[in-house]
Amino acid sequence: MFSILIYTALLVSSLGIFMLLSKKHILSILIGIELFLNGINLFFITVSKSYSNDAADIFILFILVITACEVAIGLAIFLVNQRINKTIDINDLNKLKDF
Amino acid sequence: MVEILLVIFCILTISSAFTTCMSSKIIRSAFFFGSTLFLIAFIFILIGSPLLGTVQILLYTGGTLILFLFAIILTRNWDYEDLGETFHRPIRALSVSFLFFISMSFFLFESEIFIELEKNFTIGPSSSIENISFSLFNDWFLILELSSILLLATIVGCLVLLKFREEID
Numbered sequence: 238m239f240s241i242l243i244y245t246a247l248l249v250s251s252l253g254i255f256m257l258l259s260k261k262h263i264l265s266i267l268i269g270i271e272l273f274l275n276g277i278n279l280f281f282i283t284v285s286k287s288y289s290n291d292a293a294d295i296f297i298l299f300i301l302v303i304t305a306c307e308v309a310i311g312l313a314i315f316l317v318n319q320r321i322n323k324t325i326d327i328n329d330l331n332k333l334k335d336f
Numbered sequence: 337m338v339e340i341l342l343v344i345f346c347i348l349t350i351s352s353a354f355t356t357c358m359s360s361k362i363i364r365s366a367f368f369f370g371s372t373l374f375l376i377a378f379i380f381i382l383i384g385s386p387l388l389g390t391v392q393i394l395l396y397t398g399g400t401l402i403l404f405l406f407a408i409i410l411t412r413n414w415d416y417e418d419l420g421e422t423f424h425r426p427i428r429a430l431s432v433s434f435l436f437f438i439s440m441s442f443f444l445f446e447s448e449i450f451i452e453l454e455k456n457f458t459i460g461p462s463s464s465i466e467n468i469s470f471s472l473f474n475d476w477f478l479i480l481e482l483s484s485i486l487l488l489a490t491i492v493g494c495l496v497l498l499k500f501r502e503e504i505d
Contacts, residue, residue: 238343
């Protein structure tokens with residue numbers, strides 16, 4: 238069972254990395270980062286069940302907080318980029334520096 | 337029984353995450369992402385962390401998914417037509433993610449710590465809500481306060497960004 242959970246965590250993280258590196262849509266990239274962090278959370282919690290301590294639960298709570306912050310800021314940048322540059326493409330994000 | 341349920345949830349999680357990657361429409365991708373988060377929360381509950389599962393469903397899945405849906409609604413005219421257009425150098429991304437998976441699997445399954453961890457792994461309630469809240473407000477109190485300041489800074493940052501957008505408009 239331990240191996241299955243670890244493989245699931247690694248696969249979800251790998252799919253997150255694939256999405257993060259391959260997609261052009263900014264929202265898809267944010268979803269990729271979320272997938273990656275969720276895989277890491279699953280990995281943490283699986284390993285913590287072997288050590289029987291609460292540290293992993295608290296780490297995951299903080300990861301959830303930081304991820305929520307990152308999504309909020311990312312979506313705000315996405316909306317600004319979409320209104321100014323009229324595009325959803327990540328490659329045009331550097332045009333924001335002109336404004 | 338719990339182990340069979342865990343295997344089913346693991347398979348569903350992987351397939352849901354895969355569909356999230358492979359959807360050309362962002363709205364479908366967001367919904368499959370939501371289902372992935374739900375399934376991971378169920379896994380948390382099944383392996384004995386009900387608090388984390390509940391936080392994941394109520395705060396994380398609810399909050400993050402609503403944010404994504406609002407962003408999609410506000411930009412609904414912007415989407416790619418087919419799957420091929422959504423990707424940028426997919427072979428490079430596939431090779432990097434495959435390398436990550438293979439290297440992590442190799443180092444984990446070859447290490448002696450992993451065998452020890454696998455022996456000690458038990459499904460069950462090892463961390464109660466009482467223990468978590470006690471350590472959160474004693475040992476981890478400073479970090480909890482710092483993360484609340486981080487959340488406040490995020491709110492201010494988002495407001496500044498959106499104010500900037502209004503000035504441009």
